[in-house]
Amino acid sequence: MPPYFALLLWVVFLLGLFCFDPARERRTSAALWVPVIWFFFLGSRPPAMWLGVSYGTATQALEEGNPLDRTIFLLLTVAAIAIPVSRSFQWGNFVVQNSALAFFLAFALLSVAWSDFPLPTFKKWFRDMGVYMAVLVVLSDPRPLEAVRTVLRRVCYLLVPLSILLIKYYPYLGKSFSAWGGQEYTGVSTSKNMLGAVCLVSGIFFFWDTVTRWHQRRDKLVRRVILVNIAFIGMILWLLNLSQSNTSTICLAIGCVMIAAANCNFGRRHPNWVKALAPVSFL
Numbered sequence: 001m002p003p004y005f006a007l008l009l010w011v012v013f014l015l016g017l018f019c020f021d022p023a024r025e026r027r028t029s030a031a032l033w034v035p036v037i038w039f040f041f042l043g044s045r046p047p048a049m050w051l052g053v054s055y056g057t058a059t060q061a062l063e064e065g066n067p068l069d070r071t072i073f074l075l076l077t078v079a080a081i082a083i084p085v086s087r088s089f090q091w092g093n094f095v096v097q098n099s100a101l102a103f104f105l106a107f108a109l110l111s112v113a114w115s116d117f118p119l120p121t122f123k124k125w126f127r128d129m130g131v132y133m134a135v136l137v138v139l140s141d142p143r144p145l146e147a148v149r150t151v152l153r154r155v156c157y158l159l160v161p162l163s164i165l166l167i168k169y170y171p172y173l174g175k176s177f178s179a180w181g182g183q184e185y186t187g188v189s190t191s192k193n194m195l196g197a198v199c200l201v202s203g204i205f206f207f208w209d210t211v212t213r214w215h216q217r218r219d220k221l222v223r224r225v226i227l228v229n230i231a232f233i234g235m236i237l238w239l240l241n242l243s244q245s246n247t248s249t250i251c252l253a254i255g256c257v258m259i260a261a262a263n264c265n266f267g268r269r270h271p272n273w274v275k276a277l278a279p280v281s282f283l
Contacts, residue, residue, distance in 0.1 A: 053066070080130055199245070
């Protein structure tokens, strides 16, 4: 199949998923597209890399970034801050309830004072803050659980099929070569381990979504959602096998076991056993 025709099929497939997705929530906010875009870039590549744009030397790019990435991430960060503010988000309560995270971010900001590159360090700290603000866009939604489902599903719809497209039809984008392991499959990401991380998060989401909907499987619409989930789980396992990311494979297996244990009848009746199983599983 010609690459351009495969790209066209991917676009049609993606539009079909977004328009006719059986799991689509009718009352979700348009603001959720901000974290979707944020997490798409986090799980794949920066905007400049997608567009094939380079600025200056490699050292300058590492220290300062580039104008295109800075502009896009700044706009996303401002939007991510403005949305919770418009919802009258209780910032004080959030900081108190997440004091460990607040302390970590404050310490990271303080580290700018002794950094050898204070301005680039502050820029990277501000960019990381944008990620936390994007998470707050999801958590401050009037229906947070549905918002989490919507954001994760949209990101997975973007990353998983696109990885397959790049690997099969655009190998100069979906594959790379390392001095240690030879050819590596990277998909939308920049390394095989990042592709494994994408598969890990996507696999856990679709497995969790399937398990939590399983008791409603007699409903026609829910069955369609489960079929879509199973199809994506198959794609994810194929990509995970190509990535050869052992850490992601093991973590996915552990995560699925924990989700199944927490949602089975025994797990619901004896939640303390599930809590005890969590730390033991990592040993």
